[in-house]
Amino acid sequence: MIQRPRGTRDFGPEEMERRRFLENIMRREADLFGFREVSTPIFEHTELFTLKSGPNVVEEIYSFQDKGGREISLRPELTAPVMRFFVNELSNSPRPLKMFYFGQCFRYERPQSGRYREFYQFGAELIGNPGPGSDAEVIALAASIMRRIGLKEYTIRIGHIGVLRGLLARAGIDGVRAPPILQKLDKKEYEEARARMTEAGMSPEDIEHIVEITQTSGPVEVLRKIEGEARDHLEAVFRILSDYGFTNVEVDLGVVRGLDYYTGMVFEMDAPVLGAEKQICGGGSYSLTELFGGEKSFSTGFGIGFDRTLLALEREGYQSPAHQVEAFVIPVSASVRDEAFSITAMLRRNCVSTEVDLMGRNISKNFKHAAAINARRAIIVGEKELAQGSVTVRDMSTGEQELVRREDILSAFKK
Amino acid sequence: MIQRPRGTRDFGPEEMERRRFLENIMRREADLFGFREVSTPIFEHTELFTLKSGPNVVEEIYSFQDKGGREISLRPELTAPVMRFFVNELSNSPRPLKMFYFGQCFRYERPQSGRYREFYQFGAELIGNPGPGSDAEVIALAASIMRRIGLKEYTIRIGHIGVLRGLLARAGIDGVRAPPILQKLDKKEYEEARARMTEAGMSPEDIEHIVEITQTSGPVEVLRKIEGEARDHLEAVFRILSDYGFTNVEVDLGVVRGLDYYTGMVFEMDAPVLGAEKQICGGGSYSLTELFGGEKSFSTGFGIGFDRTLLALEREGYQSPAHQVEAFVIPVSASVRDEAFSITAMLRRNCVSTEVDLMGRNISKNFKHAAAINARRAIIVGEKELAQGSVTVRDMSTGEQELVRREDILSAFKK
Numbered sequence: 062m063i064q065r066p067r068g069t070r071d072f073g074p075e076e077m078e079r080r081r082f083l084e085n086i087m088r089r090e091a092d093l094f095g096f097r098e099v100s101t102p103i104f105e106h107t108e109l110f111t112l113k114s115g116p117n118v119v120e121e122i123y124s125f126q127d128k129g130g131r132e133i134s135l136r137p138e139l140t141a142p143v144m145r146f147f148v149n150e151l152s153n154s155p156r157p158l159k160m161f162y163f164g165q166c167f168r169y170e171r172p173q174s175g176r177y178r179e180f181y182q183f184g185a186e187l188i189g190n191p192g193p194g195s196d197a198e199v200i201a202l203a204a205s206i207m208r209r210i211g212l213k214e215y216t217i218r219i220g221h222i223g224v225l226r227g228l229l230a231r232a233g234i235d236g237v238r239a240p241p242i243l244q245k246l247d248k249k250e251y252e253e254a255r256a257r258m259t260e261a262g263m264s265p266e267d268i269e270h271i272v273e274i275t276q277t278s279g280p281v282e283v284l285r286k287i288e289g290e291a292r293d294h295l296e297a298v299f300r301i302l303s304d305y306g307f308t309n310v311e312v313d314l315g316v317v318r319g320l321d322y323y324t325g326m327v328f329e330m331d332a333p334v335l336g337a338e339k340q341i342c343g344g345g346s347y348s349l350t351e352l353f354g355g356e357k358s359f360s361t362g363f364g365i366g367f368d369r370t371l372l373a374l375e376r377e378g379y380q381s382p383a384h385q386v387e388a389f390v391i392p393v394s395a396s397v398r399d400e401a402f403s404i405t406a407m408l409r410r411n412c413v414s415t416e417v418d419l420m421g422r423n424i425s426k427n428f429k430h431a432a433a434i435n436a437r438r439a440i441i442v443g444e445k446e447l448a449q450g451s452v453t454v455r456d457m458s459t460g461e462q463e464l465v466r467r468e469d470i471l472s473a474f475k476k
Numbered sequence: 477m478i479q480r481p482r483g484t485r486d487f488g489p490e491e492m493e494r495r496r497f498l499e500n501i502m503r504r505e506a507d508l509f510g511f512r513e514v515s516t517p518i519f520e521h522t523e524l525f526t527l528k529s530g531p532n533v534v535e536e537i538y539s540f541q542d543k544g545g546r547e548i549s550l551r552p553e554l555t556a557p558v559m560r561f562f563v564n565e566l567s568n569s570p571r572p573l574k575m576f577y578f579g580q581c582f583r584y585e586r587p588q589s590g591r592y593r594e595f596y597q598f599g600a601e602l603i604g605n606p607g608p609g610s611d612a613e614v615i616a617l618a619a620s621i622m623r624r625i626g627l628k629e630y631t632i633r634i635g636h637i638g639v640l641r642g643l644l645a646r647a648g649i650d651g652v653r654a655p656p657i658l659q660k661l662d663k664k665e666y667e668e669a670r671a672r673m674t675e676a677g678m679s680p681e682d683i684e685h686i687v688e689i690t691q692t693s694g695p696v697e698v699l700r701k702i703e704g705e706a707r708d709h710l711e712a713v714f715r716i717l718s719d720y721g722f723t724n725v726e727v728d729l730g731v732v733r734g735l736d737y738y739t740g741m742v743f744e745m746d747a748p749v750l751g752a753e754k755q756i757c758g759g760g761s762y763s764l765t766e767l768f769g770g771e772k773s774f775s776t777g778f779g780i781g782f783d784r785t786l787l788a789l790e791r792e793g794y795q796s797p798a799h800q801v802e803a804f805v806i807p808v809s810a811s812v813r814d815e816a817f818s819i820t821a822m823l824r825r826n827c828v829s830t831e832v833d834l835m836g837r838n839i840s841k842n843f844k845h846a847a848a849i850n851a852r853r854a855i856i857v858g859e860k861e862l863a864q865g866s867v868t869v870r871d872m873s874t875g876e877q878e879l880v881r882r883e884d885i886l887s888a889f890k891k
Contacts, residue, residue, distance in 0.1 A: 062769035063524050063560055065517055066548060071561040074512035074575070081503075081513065088496075093824045095801050095831035095849065097489035098496065102480055102594050103518055103550070103580055104538075109478050123519075125540035128584050133481060135518070145478055146486040155848040157834050160489070165518055169543050179517050187834075194834040197817075205824065304817035306825075354477035386510050402612075402719035409508045409620065410721075416510035419572050419602075419609040433570040434510065 068170075068178030079381040080181075083210050083371060084163055087183050090206045091161040094198070096185050099160045101142035107132040112352055113141045113322065123167050123178075135167035139184055140362060141349065147188065148355030157189025159198075163367070176338075177368065184344075186362035193297035195361050196326040196346055200298070201305045203330060203342050203363045212332060212370070213377050215341065216309050219298065219328040220316035221291040222345070224274060232267040234258070240321050246275045247317035278313040287314070291325070298326060322347045326361070332373035341370045387474060389436035389457075390417040391427040393443045401442045404452070404470060413474045431457055440470065483585075483593030494796040495596075498625050498786060499578055502598050505624050506576040509617045511600050514575045516557035522547040527767055528556045528737065538582050538593075550582035554599055555777060556764065562603065563770030572604025574613075578782070591753075592783065599759075601777035608712035610776050611741040611761055615713070616720045618745060618757050618778045627747060627785070628792050630756065631724050634713065634743040635731035636706040637760070639689060647682040649673070655736055661690050662732035693728040702729070706740070713741060737762045741776070747788035756785045802889060804851035804872075805832040806842040808858045816857045819867070819885060828889045846872055855885065 065071055072080060088098065107124050123135035136142055139162050151158060163183045170176070185202055189195045200217060207215050225246065229239050238261055245254035251272055258268045277283050281299040284292050295312065302310050318327045327345030335341070344363025351357050388408055392401035405417040416434060418427050424441070431439045441453040446464060454473055455462045465473050480486055487495060503513065522539050538550035551557055554577050566573060578598045585591065600617055604610050615632060622630050640661065644654050653676055660669035666687055673683045692698050696714040699707050710727065717725050733742045742760030750756070759778025766772050803823055807816035820832040831849060833842050839856070846854045856868040861879060869888055870877045880888050 062563055063521060063527070064564065065557075065560065066519060066521060066542075066546070067544075069517035069519070071517070071565065072515040073561075073566065074514060077513040077515055080515075090824075093827060093829045095829060097799070098492040099489060100487040100492055100495075102484035102486070103582070104481060104484070104594075106478055106481060112478070123542065127481075127538065129482075131481070142480075145480065146488075148477055149479065150486065151488065155845060159831075167518070179519075190835050192834065192836060194813075194817075194832075194836075198832075198834055201821070300814065301817050304814050305821040384512070398609075399715065399719050402609075402716050406616070406720040409505075412504075412508060414508045414510060416574075417609075417613075419607065419613055420605050421607060421609075430570060 066178070070177060070179070075381075075384065078384055080367075080371065082381060083374070084183070084367070086210050087206050087365070087367075088161070088163065090209050091185060091202060094159070094202045094205070096159040096161040096187075096202065099143060099146060099162055100164065101136075101139070101146050101162070103165065104133050104135050105142055105145070107134040109141050109145055109353070110134055110137060113349060121168055121170060123169050137168045138166055138364065139164065139182055140186065140347075140364065141353075143184075143186055144349045144360070145353050147186075147358075148350050148353045152350075152355055152358070157187055157195065159185070159187050159189075161185040181367035182364050183367050184362060184364035186360055188358050188360045191325065191346065191359045193294050194301060195359070196294075197298045197301035197305075199344060199361050199363055200302060200310075200328055201307065203344065203365060204302075204305075204307050204310075206365065207330065207341075207370070210370070210374060211379065212374055214334060215330055215332050215373075216311065217302075217307065217328060217330050218278065218311055218313035218316055219295060219326065220312070220314045221295055221325060222317060222323045222327050223291040223325055224287055224314055225271065225317060227289065227291070228267070228271050228274060232258075232263045232271075234261050234263065243317050246271075246315065249315065251275075275315045275317075278315065279311055281310075281312060283312050294326065318343060318345060322349050322352070324348050328363070332370070334376040335369065335373050338369070341366050341373060383435060385414075386416050386434050386436045387413045388415040388438050388440055389427070389431040389434065390415060390440045390442065391424060391431075392418060393424060393441060397442045397444055397447055400447055404440060404442065404467075407471065408474065411471050411475075413471070438474075481593070485592060485594070490796075490799065493799055495782075495786065497796060498789070499598070499782070501625050502621050502780070503576070503578065505621045506600060506617060509574070509613070509620070511574040511576040511602075511617065514558060514561060514577055515579065516551075516554070516561050516577070518580065519548050519550050520557055520560070522549040524556050524560055524768070525549055525552060528764060536583055536585060538584050552583045553581055553779065554579065554597055555601065555762075555779065556768075558599075558601055559764045559775070560768050562601075562773075563765050563768045567765075567770055567773070572602055572610065574600070574602050574604075576600040596782035597779050598782050599777060599779035601775055603773050603775045606740065606761065606774045608709050608716060610774070611709075612713045612716035612720075614759060614776050614778055615717060615725075615743055616722065618743075618759065618780060619717075619720075619722050619725075621780065622745065622756075622785070625785070625789060626794065627789055629749060630745055630747045630788075631726065632717075632722065632743060632745050633693065633726055633728035633731055634710060634741065635727070635729045636710055636740060637732060637738045637742050638706040638740055639702055639729055640686065640732060642704065642706070643682070643686050643689065647673075647678045647686075649676050649678065658732050661686075661730065664690075664730065666690075690730045690732075693730065694726055696725075696727060698727050709741065733758060733760060737764055737767070739763050743778070745780075747785070749791040750784065750788050753784070756781050756788060799850060800829075801831050801849050801851045802828045803830040803853050803855055804842070804846040804849065805830060805855045805857065806839060806846075807833060808839060808856060812857045812859055812862055815862055819855060819857065819882075822886065823889065826886050826890075828886070853889075 325346040330342035331339040346361035408415040740761040745757035746754040761776035823830040854870040
């Protein structure tokens with residue numbers, strides 16, 4: 062037997078139904094917010110991702126040469142492709158431009174629990190202005206999606222990359238020297254962060270102040286510890302989220318997201334039910350359009366890990382509705398098969414999901430199959446009944462049967 | 477600027493809305509027929525495709541080595557992956573097993589009008605029994621999809637690979653010698669087909685008979701030219717399709733589909749509006765499960781070229797409904813922004829698609845933006861009105877305005 066590639070998945074009917082159901086709720090919520098879907102190719106020129114994340118990213122992604130010798134990579138995320146699309150074709154759209162996307166991403170890493178080489182991301186990007194309204198809008202969308210899909214427990218942690226960058230700059234650390242320190246702080250590896258700050262010549266007081274700020278988290282009031290634009294901005298974001306009715310929001314100045322292109326607000330969402338690997342969403346405001354050859358634009362967005370969000374829902378006991386077929390049509394003999402197909406076609410045309418015996422089974426085996434596919438009703442087409450213009454309709458859960466006239470079948474299903 | 481890879485496409489909001497709309501109609505139709513969605517990875521072990529289509533297929537597909545040295549290919553079609561999935565995990569499902577899929581496929585070929593390196597396929601596979609009911613079921617689904625999406629003109633041409641295979645076998649040509657001849661006949665390259673048949677030692681009478689049969693097309697009555705099982709089978713398929721109300725069906729014994737794994741009925745659908753590249757769907761009954769290490773199973777299915785079907789619809793003048801946003805909320809000053817966000821959140825929570833000014837624009841610029849995003853109504857939140865518990869609702873198409881009490885906003889939108 063040929064196996065599927067390692068780290069990838071096949072989805073059967075039950076799982077696919079659940080996935081599409083949740084994907085459609087997410088899509089619908091984005092639509093309610095005025096975000097509109099865009100789509101980009103599965104692969105891109107590798108340069109797009111190295112520009113955004115540095116040359117080392119190639120080690121973690123599926124990159125290869127196509128037959129024309131071009132360096133190509135399966136997309137590891139969707140922000141870079143969507144911003145490339147924006148720069149190439151959408152930069153004259155009215156602002157704010159609100160886009161969302163859903164699709165597969167790929168990374169080459171050791172497969173482990175809840176992490177796949179092919180995984181799904183749902184995300185949104187807003188290109189507009191740097192006001193707190195834009196940041197609040199994307200956080201509210203991510204949170205509304207979680208509320209709408211019915212995730213019971215999740216938290217939203219919001220920080221601002223400008224706070225630590227500002228403190229580092231004031232201590233004389235900026236440009237290329239800041240990111241390695243920020244990355245250590247992001248991973249909460251404080252000892253290594255301290256070592257790097259010491260190496261960089263920072264005073265012990267400055268170092269301890271930065272570590273303390275990084276560890277600042279809690280309700281909006283903890284913002285009193287800091288001052289300046291970042292504080293005003295975050296307070297305004299919190300206020301709008303409170304207008305939205307979201308109370309599970311807290312400040313976490315340790316959210317740094319370790320990536321150079323973030324410019325201001327950054328946020329993460331966790332589902333505690335997932336334990337250590339609890340993050341289900343991450344985002345913030347960023348700057349990428351200039352890197353891709355476009356004009357400077359203010360952007361803010363997020364990516365939701367679709368697979369992990371699903372896992373969180375399931376761990377919370379989410380039950381998807383059982384799949385049903387409305388009707389299963391059973392011809393009792395060859396002479397009524399045409400009529401059975403006709404009834405089947407009529408019901409389907411009128412949007413009643415219908416199956417018909419294709420295996421030439423006898424009636425009791427057909428009842429078994431109707432139960433196996435969870436049919437609500439069976440329509441038994443018999444010679445005698447048909448000669449009198451009727452068929453038998455059986456309720457598959459109660460076993461009750463009634464004669465229904467041929468022309469009344471549809472109305473029996475519409476009630 | 478970084479360009480997208482050659483032969484791929486980005487889809488903007490308008491196009492994406494049209495694509496999702498049609499994709500959902502197709503999905504819904506498959507559901508009405510009792511087919512259920514499955515999904516497989518974007519890439520597979522290359523062996524899966526060479527087993528199905530021969531080693532030369534590698535020249536036409538995106539194949540590469542992953543970092544672990546495995547031979548991997550982006551899927552060029554979805555039947556092989558779905559049958560691999562069936563063999564690996566679904567072979568104990570109740571029969572008939574009815575599956576459908578929708579997704580990207582990839583081929584490395586010179587990009588040309590209407591042909592892309594990344595393209596979309598919608599398809600279905602039925603695993604059950606070899607009766608005409610199974611074949612008719614998949615043809616009826618493909619045809620119902622075309623009817624439901626509103627394609628006005630399309631034809632269904634049905635043949636049977638057993639007819640030509642039988643004639644060739646009777647003339648002493650079978651095994652590996654038949655496919656090269658069948659491929660020439662499939663492409664209607666009769667001179668080359670004649671040359672190959674002559675080389676293979678067939679008599680001029682046998683050759684002319686085969687060419688004549690290959691050119692047989694028309695209403696079901698032309699089946700009188702042939703005899704045997706294939707004829708009985710096709711007549712039964714036509715009868716069921718007529719029960720379904722499909723009259724745009726004809727016999728075309730020249731449909732050979734040039735691939736070794738087809739076993740019986742084969743069919744193609746054309747949209748004449750597309751001109752030379754008019755085929756929008758192809759399928760038939762086939763045998764692949766044994767090749768992939770499973771037990772012999774009877775399968776029949778089809779693949780619809782999603783992009784080409786869309787193109788056909790557009791050429792026929794299909795207009796998708798214009799995108800609308802139900803409400804655009806405009807705060808007239810900073811002091812009413814909280815209330816504006818609150819109203820926005822309330823409407824969205826109640827499934828009214830709503831946008832709110834995020835740019836801090838003045839009222840006339842906001843009206844312009846509301847028109848640009850095709851908002852049906854604007855909600856103007858003014859200080860004076862709000863003090864009296866009301867907001868102004870403006871119909872964006874007529875310009876009519878009315879005062880609406882804060883608590884009645886939702887009902888104004890639900891009517």
